[in-house]
Amino acid sequence: MVRVRFAPSPTGYLHVGNARTALFNYLFASKNFGRFIIRIEDTDTERSKKEYEESIIEDLKWLGLSWDEGPDVGGPFGPYRQTERLHLYREYSSRLLSEGKAYRCWCTKEEIEKRHLSRHQQDSGYDNYCRNLSDSQIARFEAEGRTPVIRFRVPEKKVVVNDIIRGPVTFEAGTLNDFVIMKSNNIPTFHFAVVIDDLTMQITHVIRGEDHLSNTPKHILIFEALGYNPPEFAHMSMTLGPDRTRLSKRHGATSVRQYREKGYLAEAMFNYLALLGWSSKNNQEIFSKQQLIEEFSLQACNKSNAIFDPAKLLWLNTLYLRSKPSSEIFELSIPFFEKTGYNKSDLEQHRKVIEKVIDVEKEKLKTLQDVQERTGYFISETILWNPEVAEKFKNPEFAKIFSEIRDILNAVQPFEKSHIEAAIRNFCETKNLKTGEVFHPLRFVLSGQTKGPGLFDLIELLGKQRCIKRIENFLGLKRHNL
RNA sequence: GCCCCCAUCGACUAGCGGCCCAGGUCACCACUCUUUCAAGGUGGUAGCGCCGGUUCGAUUCCGGCUGGGGGCGCCA
Numbered sequence A: 001m002v003r004v005r006f007a008p009s010p011t012g013y014l015h016v017g018n019a020r021t022a023l024f025n026y027l028f029a030s031k032n033f034g035r036f037i038i039r040i041e042d043t044d045t046e047r048s049k050k051e052y053e054e055s056i057i058e059d060l061k062w063l064g065l066s067w068d069e070g071p072d073v074g075g076p077f078g079p080y081r082q083t084e085r086l087h088l089y090r091e092y093s094s095r096l097l098s099e100g101k102a103y104r105c106w107c108t109k110e111e112i113e114k115r116h117l118s119r120h121q122q123d124s125g126y127d128n129y130c131r132n133l134s135d136s137q138i139a140r141f142e143a144e145g146r147t148p149v150i151r152f153r154v155p156e157k158k159v160v161v162n163d164i165i166r167g168p169v170t171f172e173a174g175t176l177n178d179f180v181i182m183k184s185n186n187i188p189t190f191h192f193a194v195v196i197d198d199l200t201m202q203i204t205h206v207i208r209g210e211d212h213l214s215n216t217p218k219h220i221l222i223f224e225a226l227g228y229n230p231p232e233f234a235h236m237s238m239t240l241g242p243d244r245t246r247l248s249k250r251h252g253a254t255s256v257r258q259y260r261e262k263g264y265l266a267e268a269m270f271n272y273l274a275l276l277g278w279s280s281k282n283n284q285e286i287f288s289k290q291q292l293i294e295e296f297s298l299q300a301c302n303k304s305n306a307i308f309d310p311a312k313l314l315w316l317n318t319l320y321l322r323s324k325p326s327s328e329i330f331e332l333s334i335p336f337f338e339k340t341g342y343n344k345s346d347l348e349q350h351r352k353v354i355e356k357v358i359d360v361e362k363e364k365l366k367t368l369q370d371v372q373e374r375t376g377y378f379i380s381e382t383i384l385w386n387p388e389v390a391e392k393f394k395n396p397e398f399a400k401i402f403s404e405i406r407d408i409l410n411a412v413q414p415f416e417k418s419h420i421e422a423a424i425r426n427f428c429e430t431k432n433l434k435t436g437e438v439f440h441p442l443r444f445v446l447s448g449q450t451k452g453p454g455l456f457d458l459i460e461l462l463g464k465q466r467c468i469k470r471i472e473n474f475l476g477l478k479r480h481n482l
Numbered sequence B: 001g002c003c004c005c006c007a008u009c010g011a012c013u014a015g016c017g018g019c020c021c022a023g024g025u026c027a028c029c030a031c032u033c034u035u036u037c038a039a040g041g042u043g044g045u046a047g048c049g050c051c052g053g054u055u056c057g058a059u060u061c062c063g064g065c066u067g068g069g070g071g072c073g074c075c076a
Helices: A016-031 A050-063 A086-098 A109-118 A135-143 A190-200 A210-226 A256-261 A266-275 A289-295 A310-322 A326-339 A344-364 A368-379 A387-392 A396-411 A417-431 A435-447 A455-462 A464-481
Strands: A003-006 A035-038 A102-105 A149-152 A158-163 A167-172 A180-182 A205-209 A232-236
Touching: A003 A016, A003 A205, A016 A035, A016 A050, A016 A205, A016 A232, A016 A256, A016 A266, A016 A289, A050 A256, A050 A266, A086 A102, A086 A149, A086 A180, A086 A190, A086 A210, A149 A210, A158 A210, A158 A232, A167 A210, A180 A190, A190 A210, A205 A210, A210 A232, A256 A266, A266 A289, A266 A310, A310 A344, A326 A344, A326 A368, A344 A368, A344 A455, A387 A435, A396 A417, A396 A435, A396 A464, A417 A435, A417 A455, A435 A455, A435 A464, A455 A464
Parallel strands: A003 A035, A205 A232
Antiparallel strands: A102 A149, A149 A180, A158 A167
16 A cells, blocks of 8 residues: 655745645555655754644645645544654664664764864764763763764665666765764654654655755665665655746745735646646646546656746636636635725625626636736726826817717616617717727726726626716816816 | 766756657747737747767767756754
8 A cells, every 4th residue: 555645844834846745745645546644744843833734734735635644634653743753753763772773972063063174074064973982981971961862873885765756876875974863852853753754654655855865865774774674765856946946935936825825726736736847648738636646657757856937837827717617716716805805795795797707807817816806896886097097088079978978878778788889889980980099998987997808898797877977987087187 | 075866948848769950838929810908819939058989870878077956954
């Protein structure tokens, strides 16, 4: 049975790069009818926050992932938070200690650094100083009241990582320093906790970012020291920003939360993330979740890093948005309306109109935010005219045109698109006016916008009363300013 | 300083020795459609990092170089 895990540390919102890692794990598990596990790596007690854990879980769910075991749903291999499994790490570390595969180290950061500098920085880091201390040296450190860390005794040997994506990668373990597995506060380091958890949770495949490839020999060594076979490894390429450095805040939105708040759909993000570093055999790009699960394979993953391209994400978003029924788009965009001051019951009242507007504007929508921007003036009583644009239409000729159109609209019966169009076109013809000369100004007066649905859709959806009122208001405004 | 990974259009990628004077998608540009903004349609610009091998033949295999990324923490 395939068992994979996504193991975020709750030190921030879910990063899109991590979301991609989670997604690949999910796809791999689903494809192989395996289990997908969420584990919270909160051993960095300084930076870990409960709120972040909750937000990460929430965003993973929003993305459309689900898991079989995790801190929120439990499972047979729990608990699923590392801070709740401390006894396990302590148990395994004392075993390594008693077998001589690990040892206590009393060196301070300063001492290690000092010795490092004196070596002219020919290498890096710790010099295995405490590897073979005499009893009296140990006694002296203890007398000084120092609290030790536990370090892993790294053997001199070759370690081969048989990576599913990259093939065999060979490391010379001798070039590694004896690394810390238990901190002086008796909490495991990442390298130790992952191994113990992957071991005890019976993880079969470790799918993670390439940034962990260089650390994998450490993990394998610990598995071996404990007498177990390591799981399979697959190191996926990293997600970079446009400047080819790690995707970070400088590059703009980096968390799935931010994209969600900008009006992106989960389906679009899901699909886009899958396309980063993976491609299907026939180069298909648009996938449903189910198709993705069927098509996905680790072997088809690209080895080179990928740049996160918001433009392509946006394109997918327009596609998914367009494919949704207007009623669903309405529901999804409620939070965005609320942000601009509408409340839910107002919106329910205007639901019919909003959905109709969505119908005629759907192909223009890029994000859920656009829904509010493109429909707001249909439901608000008053609108504002951009003074600069308005200026152009503040003259007697336009005043005459607008007031005549007001009368025409007032007379249209029934107030429907085709009748409205006929009436206005007829007006243009009899007055010998080009349609463009009338349509554009009229759109502006009625909506305050220079973009929107077709003019006659606009008028019908606005309704007779609103149209007349807006024209009159505009004319009144004009008189005031003259 | 040491170690590891990677290398096809601006971006994501296809290519697994001849089918490739390199295909698709996004972006971009042009044209078209059009009452606005879009969308759509049509077309286009643009790429195998460099140098050596191997081979009858290299984008594809090997080596080096260069470039990019990552790791070497009592962060994860």
